[in-house]
Amino acid sequence: MTTAHAPDEAPEHDLPVAPDAPTLDPVDPAAYLRSFRGETLRKATTALTEGSAYVTTRALAQAATPHRNVWDAARWWRHVLGRRRPTWSTEHEIVWESPIARLRDFSAGATDDVVPTLVLPPQAGHDSCIVDFAPTQSQMQVIRQAGLTRAFTLDWVGATQQTKGTTVEDYVAIVDRAVDSAVAGTGHTSVNLVGDCQGGWLSAIYAALHPDRVNTLTLAGAPIDFHAGDTAIGASSRVLSRRFGTLPYRAMVAMGRGNMPGQFVLNGFIAMSPDSEIAKHVDLLRHLDDPAAIARYQTFEDWFKHTQDVPGTFYLWLVEHLFAGNELITGDLVVGGKRVDLAALDCPLFLLGGATDHITPPVQVFRAADGVSTPPEKVWRRTAPGGHLGLFMGNQALREEWPPIMTEVARFSGVTAASTA
Template structure:
């Protein structure tokens, strides 16, 4: 009986303490206004429909490398790479003397629903590369492709191998049909023709799918933990920046989205050598430049198995993979990744 009384007493005590903490955090949250993201100085140097090319102001003496163009995914906003001053991959690269450009795909709307996938890769991406080549009077750039942008970059490097001096892929799916890939399993039976018949695929829909990959952690535990964490303002602002990024999801242009899912997820054409863009076959074997493939060991969106096979499909003599012990989002912002990733990229480019 005394055991039960002790147990109850502990339960009540901890419950009261948690309630008090939750109250303090909720109070602190009320004091946080709109959070700021993407604070680094940058100049918009090229615009093409909704696509914008940014050039970041240098932060150190140039390392003398070809410019690095970052090609981010279309499904999220690229300011994740400069979320805040102490969580900024771009800032780290700038401080190492890398000349950084970034493609922002923008927020596609109904006017973009008929744009094919090849226009994004062979059109917008190619014209951004062209702009940089012209501006610097050079023949090739360094290309860093991230997530879906990594897949775009692989296609681009395969189609235009002479324009890419070095290719770096980060959390990039290559083999879309590995057993661990839950997202891929789910989309196999989705009728993409039907889904995109009524227009663009909404960002909210995509978010719902992403949250459903780990629903208990992403829709419950995260917020419970927030309430029971400390009410430190800086930490709460970090949380809110991340929250903003997660749910600031652009709609996906109908045709490009349909083609991406059908060709990559459903048909796995990239590694089967069956992908064609702009009437040209996309052969990964055409990639001969040095390739650094960075992936996250705990990635629930792009499992390591989806990335690691890249080396087997390209012709590059210099290929290296780097596993970072974080998740899909941790690769951008975690302390562990911050210590590893920017230096690994710089060293690779500098070697």
């Protein structure tokens, strides 16, 4: 068992990711899923057995004072159920807000003559504040510390009945509007685009459609080749699409009244790694008298368990064209009537993957280098230890992996060594 600490400060199973992937023929996703389900059940059973043994032992040790067991149970339930809305950690300004996104400015009044940086956070049913998760775990702060002081991020607004028909074209237009705002009054016409997970493939699409507006492109944990490597998400989408088309996904969207419920996405993450969920809550019981551990648990759970819906039209589009069709790699993807051609990109490219990321394995990210026209000497690949969420909020990644990447980005952005000293 592990302690109740912040993501990526400890072993991989503290993160809600899939179990270790069995080595199977990647052309047989059905066989992979069968093995995956068996391994998941085995790990969940082990975690449940170990957790039950600990709870029983703890209860017996306190049998002489039964009120202590009741008190501990009440405290444990209060922490498990007491969710709050997640918050941003660093002071910043909201530049504008639309029904589907906000633009947040972390520049703090900086007027340095540097290319602005725009972050596109993940969009998978969670709050975008993952990029500014905690005072010591902030991607936005790392960007600024590299000398990229004109720093912005989009903040995806949860879908409503009014926005359930949002399309990928709408999101591309929002990115374009954010770029306009970021470069306004700077004398620059392009930005450093940073895309995390789903924000990564959207960044790649935008960059391919508007290569003149992108100075550098950084992709972290971003699926570009959705069929590379073995993942439960990729395998299940291929199996379901072959047997039923998009019907299962349409059914989920219908249950969400036209939106993909964020709770469904969360349930999927938990189902892929139930042993992590069990271990996390047993560890909470272990550390009920440790205020720092409790605070870390609450901060993560507040973010992880606070969900927001994804527009149904947008979600079904990405299932059909990216998860099932893999059209960003095949070259068949069309957005706004224009083919998305990664070869249109020749800017510096920075790629970051997680060594044990079973949501988006590194190969899915690194395949971007095969599609672009960027010369090899301007393509950087880094593999961080740890898994998916740790790439964006983990202490290790934010201390060791992101700073050198952002330092290189700064080198292409008018930042001098003196300005970062």
